Each structure stands twice: as structure tokens, then as C-alpha cells.
Amino acid sequence: MTPFVYTGHPVRVVFGSGTIQTIPEEAERLGLSRVLIVTSRSQAATSAAVAAALGSRGVGVFPGAVMHTPVGVTETAMRLVAETGADGVVAIGGGSVTGLGKAIAVRTDLPQIVVPTTYAGSEMSPILGETKDGQKVTQSSEKIRPEVVVYDVALTLDLPPSISGTSGINAMAHAVEALYAVDRNPIVELMALEAIGALFRALPQVVHDPKDREARTAALYGAWLSGVCLGSVSMALHHKLCHTLGGSFDLPHAETHTIVLPHAVATNAPAVPDVMARLRGVLGTDDPAGALFDLAGRVGARRALRDIGMAESGIDLATERALARPYPNPRPLDRDTVRALIARAFAGEPPLSV
Template sequence: MEPFIYAAQAARVVFGSGTLGSLPAEIDALGLGRVLVLATSQQQAEAAALADRIGRRAAGVFAGARMHTPVEVTAEAMRLVERDGIDGLVAVGGGSTIGLSKAIALRTDLPQIVVPTTYAGSEMTSILGQTEGGAKTTLKSLKVLPEVVIYDVDLTLTLPPRLSAVSGINAIAHAVEALYAQERNPIVSLMAAEGIRALSRALPVIVDDPHDRRARSDALYGAWLCGTCLGAVGMALHHKLCHTLGGAFDLPHAETHTAVLPHAVAYNAPAAPDAMRTVADALGAPDAARGLYDLALRLGAPVALRDLGMPEAGIDSAVAAALKSPYWNPRPLDPSALRDLVARAHAGEPPRS
């Protein structure tokens, strides 16, 4: 056994069906009396219903969360936090809402209770990505790690099949990179393999029958594991590319992960053979990169960045940005090979090692 370091992330997790009913008790346990409920504009009705459930503890609703956590949106929410004497946050939704909650917590250290409705996994990490002036940057701080995460399978039953698919592959990306991350360790590797296995088993069932409770439960379980992996170790080339592309071209987050992941895996395959075998085994496929690409096709998920709105003229600038401040990666970054990776992802071609 090789030496390793494992740092557990301290967060309370409540998992099951109907667990949203525990929200008032979780708020009381944290001693909160004026919480702000956060959501996107699309989930404003859900946020309002949640505020009603909380009752007198809810001081208001801010339904302005946006993709990639723009700093100007955070500033708008902060004015509400300061004006209304908010002492805690309740975020309901996916990565956009959770990102806003984290951004507020970074600035205030307010406690957070997160109620995920997608498979993004951000709720289990101390990582925050923020966008300013078209550039997305990330940071790590225990201040942004939520205190409580309530996973309620019932809340995922209405998640559309297409969004379920890309959200699930986004989660798988966290586990894949955890297997070859610089800080990888045996505990995280076990969780990563199980998370990939659970999601790859559940997602095709969900696409065929969105109301299959067993599959929904497996997918949410896998998302929790994959998010935990991302929170415990560092990121590599895949996440760097997705952060660069998302911030520069305002591409949808989960869809971008879905299109890029097979190609980033193919790029790193020669440098991380053990990780690739684990991914392939978890997928039930002979090859990790092709298995991820085929899974996306099976789910009807997008595999081409051009279909998400990225211009072909942006390939070179994206490569330059990824090379400018790279994350650690098991394979050194070669500009020519990296351009080929992005070009293939842009066109939606099969991955090539």
C-alpha cells in the first residue's frame, strides 16, 4: 500500500425519501432564526413553498441564482443578507443555487443547509467557482462547505430525463478525476468506483422511466459519493477545461462536462492506466473513454460543444486559457494534443487516446 493522506469533510448528510420534512428540525439544531431561501428563477415556486414550510424562520427568498455564480448576482444577494439580518442559508436546487449559497458563505461564514434537486455534487465540496468578466476562477475554503445536506429522492422525480442525464455524467466526472488526482487515496477510490457504478446503472433506467424510484435513489446515492470524492481531492485537466469553457463562452455547466469528459479521459489514459481500468469496470465497458462517450449517446446527452453554443473560433483561445494557469494533471499538457482534445469535443467525435 502506498502512503496516503485522507482528510474527511465534516458535513451532516440526511438521505432518503421524504427527508425534506426534517428541514425545520435541522434549522433549529443550528440555532437559526432568520434564514434566506435561495433558488434560481426557474425554481422560485419551490423556494416559496420551502419558505412556507419553514414558517417564521424564513426571512425571505432570493430566486436570482445563475449559472457559473456571477459575482454581480452574489453582490445583489448580499445586499438582502445585510439588510434583513440573515443568520443562515437554505439552498434548494442544483449547482447554480449551491454556488450562490457558497459565495455568500465565503463572505459571511453563515451556516448553510442545502437541499439538492440534481446530481451536481457541489453540496459535498469546499470548492467554489465564481465568474467575473467572462473568467471563471475556483477556490477551496472550509467556509463554503455546507453544514447540512438533505437528500430527498422525492425531489428528483420531476427532474427531466435529459437534465438527469447530463447532471449524472457531471457527477461521474468528479469521481473519474478523483481516481487519478494528486491527492487520491484508497477511501476516495472506493467511493469513486461505487459512485460511477451506481450512476451508470441508474441513468439509463431514469431516461427510460423517470419515475423509477429505485433508479432515482441509486442516482442520488451515486451523486453523493461522487461529490464527496470531489470534495476530498483535487481536480485535473477535465475540470480546468470545463471551468475555462463555461466561463469564456457561458456554456451550460453539466452539458459541458458531458461533452468534454470522454476526451479528457482519453488524454489522460496513458498516464493513469489503473484509474482507467477502474472506470471501465465500473461502467461495464472495455474502455473508459469510449464507455463514457457511449453512455452519453445512450442517454441522448449532448456530445458536441458546438451544439452548446461554443464557436469553432474559440478552440485556440480555450486551449491558451487552459495552459495559462493549469491544474495538476497526471499527463503533462501538450498544446497540440490539447487542441486536438478540444477540437474533437467541439465536433462531438469519439474520443481518441
């Protein structure tokens, strides 16, 4: 066996249905007495219910989280943190809300309770991506990693099918890249394969019948495991490209991941035959990249960057920014390779190993 290092991270996970009711208990366990809820406007009803349940422990709700965690929004939220004297944060929503909670935590080291309502998976990681002046910059710190994550299947039942599909594939991307991470290990590999299989089977059924609790449970389980992968090992080409594209052109996060993933897998495939063999097994196909491209079609997702707001003139800019700073990747990258990947993703063409 290849030598490896594995570090278990101390995030408390509460998983089930109706688990949102445990938030006051979790706040008490953390010793919190002045809790600020951060959320988005789409989660107004859920946030109001949690605020009511917190009672005197709750000091306010900030509903202004938006995509890509703009620094300006975080600064507005920080003013409310100061005004209320908050000693902890409850983040209720998707990846954008989780990002805002993390942005507050890295500036204050306040404890976080995160309640995901999508399949983003970022709630399990110590990684924060923030956008300023048209560029998205990531950082990693243990201050960013939440203390508690509460997964409530019931909160996902009303997640629209279109968002469910792309959010789930976004989560799969974390698990896929964990398989060929420079610091991969057999424990994370087991979790990654389990996550990929769970999501690959569940997402089409979730889109077909959004109220299917069994499928929703499997998808949320897969998203949790994918998040553990994201928070345990390094990411590579796929995540670098998605951060570059999202931050540069303000593209929707999950949709960008959904479009890019098959192309990133195809590009790295020649360098990781062992990983491709594992993916063939869990996906039940000889063409993992093609299966991921087909999955996007099965869940009704758009498969071209041009269809989600990117201009063709951005291909060269994205290529330059993606190569501007070196990062670990199983295959050495050059301008022609990266540009060809982005161009195929832009046009919505099937993935092709190059």
C-alpha cells in the first residue's frame, strides 16, 4: 500500500429528517447566547422559524447572502455582527449562505452551525472563496470550518429539480477530484466512491420525483460525504477552473461545476488510469466523463457555458487566469490543453480526452 496521511476533522454532524429542531440544543452545547442567523431571502420562512425557536438566544437575521460571496456583502454583514454582539452564527441555505457564514468566521473566529438546504457540500470544508474586483480568491483555515452541520432531509424536499440536479453534480465534483488529489488517501477514497455512487443513482430520481424521501436522503448523504472529501484533501483542475470562471464572469456556481466536470475528468483521464478504473466501476460505464455529461442531460441541466452567461471572448481570459498560479494536478497543464477544455465546455460539446 502506498504510504499516506489521514487527518480526521472534528465537525459534529447531525443527519436526519426534522433535525432543524435541534439547533437551539446545538447552540446551547456550544455555549452560544447571542446567535446571528445568516441566510438568503429564499429561506425567509425557515430562518424565521429557527429564530423563533432560538428565542432570547437569537439576536437577528441577515438575509443578504449572494452568489460567490462578494466582500462587500460580507462587510455589510460584519456591521450587523458588531451591532448585535453576536457570539455565534447559524447559516441556513445553500453554498452562498455557507460562504457568508465562513467569511464571517474567518474574520471573527465565531462558532458556526450550518444548515445546508442544497447539495453544495462546502459546509464540511475549511475553504472559503470570496469575490472582489471580478476575481475569486480562495483561502483555507481551520477558523473557516464549521463546528456543527445539521442535515435535514425535509428542507430539501422543496428544492426545485433544476437546482437539485446541478447542486448534486457540484457535490460529485468534490468527490471525483478527491480520487486523484495529490494528498489522497484510502479513507477519503472510500468516502468519495460511496458519494459518487449515491449521487449518481439518486439525482435522476430526485428530479423525476422531488418528494421521494429515499432519493432525497441518498442525495444528501452523498453530498455530505462529498463535502468531507472537499474538506480533507486538495482539489485540482476542475475546482480551479470553476472558481476562475465563476469569479471572472459571475456565472452560477453549481451550473458551472456541472458543465466543467466531464471535461476536467476527460482531460485528466490519461494521467490517472487507476482512478478511471474506479469510476468505471461505480458509474457502471466504460466512459466516466461521458456518463457525467449524460447525467447532466438526464437531470435537465444546461451543458454549455455560453448558455449560462459566458461570452466567447472570455475563453482566452479564463485560460490565462486558470494558469496564472500553479496548483497540483495529476496531468501537467499547458495553455493549449486548458483552452481546448474551456472551449468545449463553452460550446456544450461532449467531453474529449486531449
